[in-house]
Amino acid sequence: MNTSEKLDQLDDYQAQKIVMEMDKQKLIDAVYTSEIRQAVKDIEAEFVTKSEAVDENITKLTEEIKNDVLQLGGTVKGSNLMAVWNKGRPGGYDTVKLDGMASIIPQIKEAKKPDGEPSVSIRKI
Numbered sequence: 589m590n591t592s593e594k595l596d597q598l599d600d601y602q603a604q605k606i607v608m609e610m611d612k613q614k615l616i617d618a619v620y621t622s623e624i625r626q627a628v629k630d631i632e633a634e635f636v637t638k639s640e641a642v643d644e645n646i647t648k649l650t651e652e653i654k655n656d657v658l659q660l661g662g663t664v665k666g667s668n669l670m671a672v673w674n675k676g677r678p679g680g681y682d683t684v685k686l687d688g689m690a691s692i693i694p695q696i697k698e699a700k701k702p703d704g705e706p707s708v709s710i711r712k713i
Contacts, residue, residue: 599712 589597620628657664657671664671690696 595710 621652653664653671657673661673663673684698
């Protein structure tokens, strides 16, 4: 099987998984009575407000921790979490200009680091 055919097969497998999940959800929905569905909706609604409040607390405290660590300039460990401080990465260079300069000054090519390894991501067309 060539790579194009393998991609088509992968797409088929992904479609099968989606259909299976839909079939599963249909069967689950058929088991729920209208009373159970309403009770689940009520529970979901009750937790929306609570969840939003916790999310807001998480966001606010996360920003405070990040600011503290940036001011400290070092990693801080808690019992279960740690805030890792990373120094800023050096700025990049305009490779188009440098490549042009390298034609005039060949020693510039010696300062170039090797290119990274190629990678593959599979995306929906």
